Each structure stands twice: as C-alpha cells, then as structure tokens.
Amino acid sequence: MVSALVCNGSRVLTVEEATRIRDRIEKPSSRALFDLLLYSGMRLSEVRQLRDNPAIYDHERGTITITSGKTRATQNTRNVCLSDKGRRAVEDYLKIPSVPNSPTAWQANLIRWAQRARIQALPGKEESNNPAGLTVRTTRKTWESWLLSAHPDKLPYIVLSQGHNEMISIRHYLNIAFTKAEKEAIKEQVKGWGCTS
Template identity: 30%
Template sequence: MEPIIINFKEPEKNDRRNIIQMKTRILRPAEYEKLRSNCDKPHQTFFDGLLLSGMKLDEYRYFLKNPSLFDGKLIKLPEIRSKKRIIVRQRSVKLSLKGRAIIKNIHRSLDANSMPENQSYIKYLKRIAIKANMDTEGLNLKCFRKTWESWLIASYPYRIGEVLLSQGRTTISTLKDYNNLSFGRDDLLEMKEWVEDW
C-alpha cells in the first residue's frame, strides 16, 4: 500500500510569523507495528506513549517529568507559557485502554531527564524504518500525533469534538488534514486494539 502523507502549514520554530509547508506520514496500524517490532524496548515504550497520548513532544516531555499529572484515566496538562507563546494548552488528554496501561508504567521505563534530542529520535525512527523495509518519506516525530488523531477520527467519527479537545486543537480546520484518508477495512480493524475504550 502507498504511504499516507499529509501536507500542512506550521509556524517556523525560530520565527513564528514565517509559515512553512511540511509533510508528515500517517501510519497505518500495520506500519506502526513494523516500526515498533524493530525498536529496542526503551524506544518502543517512548513511541507507544507518544502515539497513544497524542501529545506534542514538548507536552510529552513535560508529562514524563511530572507523572502525577496522570490520574489513572486522564493526563491533566496545565497551561505552560514561555515569554512569546503557549507551550502547553491546559486540557485533559483522554487515553485508550492500551494507552492507560502504557502511561501507568511509563515512568519505570523512561528517564525524562536523560532523553536524547529530537534529532536523535528522528534518525532512529528512519533507521528502523529502513530496517523494516519501509519508505521513510514523512517520518518525523509529528507523525505520531497526526497518526493518533487520524485513528481516533476514523474510529470515532461521531466524537470529533471530543478528539479535538483532547488533542488541544482550537479550530476545526484540523479536519481537512484527515478528510478522506485512505484507510482500508483491515486498517480500521487493526486500529481497534489501539483505540479501544478511548
């Protein structure tokens, strides 16, 4: 099957007024399993948590340093601001059954203070994709959040508002990224294991 690639616009990190065009990959469940099976245990745990929380990397790192934000069902993120912008939007991040199981024990597996830089994760991700005989186009750390959003919207089309709120989205324009994604019947069946009881 062809990889699912979406294009989106995002402010540049150093100059938020400058909008850049980006590509990211939406993983099918079978593709994620291929990547996952080629990871060592710490990376597998890191990627599972990133996927199943749907958080941005800054939010995820903040949560890993503050495990008490998880109440057993939700991750309750406070608003965090820098001088120029909101880094984390206050919200409750809903988790699936599998997500709750992974997040509950994630702090035993990952040391938030010794996590590598983003570029190290991206290089590792591309290396395991090559090892798994996968195309690396669009593989980046954003693909986990975008993949999770697309799986939730495909699995729970009647709960789009809830999905957007849990993901910290402020506009419905996000939906244009996920409209008409080419998930097959097998993809939708394989998603169930991941999104169950969200």
C-alpha cells in the same frame, strides 16, 4: 500496492506499519516512549511534563493533564484522553521514563527503525535520508487520524484532547483514506478511548 499515507508532510502510519516499527525498537525505554507517543498523541515537550510530574496522569479518569507552553494555545490546559492501550503505555513509560535530548535525535531513531522495518518509501523520496517520511509529528498525526477514523462522531472531544481546533482536524486528519481492513485494525487500537466513555 496501497500507497503510503501522508498528512501535511508527515507520514501517517497504519497499524501494521506502527507494529513493524515497534518490533525494531530494541531498547525498552525507547519502545515505551514510542508507545506513549503513539497511544496519546502527545508532543515530546508534553512527555517531559509527564516525566517530571507523574501526578498529572490520572489512572481512574484515563487522562493526562497537560499545561500548554504555547503563547497562542487553543487551550491553556487540556486533558489528554487515553484508550486502554494508552493507559498501559503511560504506566509502562513511567517505569523507565526517558525523553531524547532533542526532537532531531528522536526523528533519527524513527527513520532508522522505519528503514529496518522496510517501511515503504514515499514517492520521490526513495533516495532521500528519510524515504518513509517519518517525522517527530508522525505518532501524533497517526493517533489523531486513528481516533477520527474510529470515532468521527466524537470530533469535539478528539480535538480538545489533542489541543487542536475543529478546522485543523477536519482539514488534516478526518480525510485520511484508510482501507476498510486498516479501519478495522484501528478500532482495536483505540478501544476504551475517551474522557466521556
């Protein structure tokens, strides 16, 4: 059995795991939010910006312009670059935009869906309240890991899109050990990605 992937305390999903979780989300607005978070790598606070001001999404350019709320932000504003699935996720989300009241509520949903999807427990976590290790950062970490797996040559563009610096990306995401089959599946998920493509 292939072991689960973890990055800095948060689960990183394979395409198969993400699909299984998504299939357990009954509510259309929650499914749209999951897709948006997964295919953009945005934080919940950034999704609120999109909900409150849909004009920050530029369909033609395939970007969402995010204004940072962090005092020590790497960038004050950044363009979140989207893939084909990312554009579709934004458009589906904007039809029924919702954001949970708290990150804790969203994490509780992720944990529940992962349990329903029978996502493999992390070693030593089998009896915990969160055996699969999903956190509110899981979709963000998953997306950046997928992008770096498919496009290691685009590291500068990926870190700018995600609002990180190169050292963080290299240290946390570039070394995720996806199998060959998982990497092939990832290429389909990230198709069309980039502010430069």
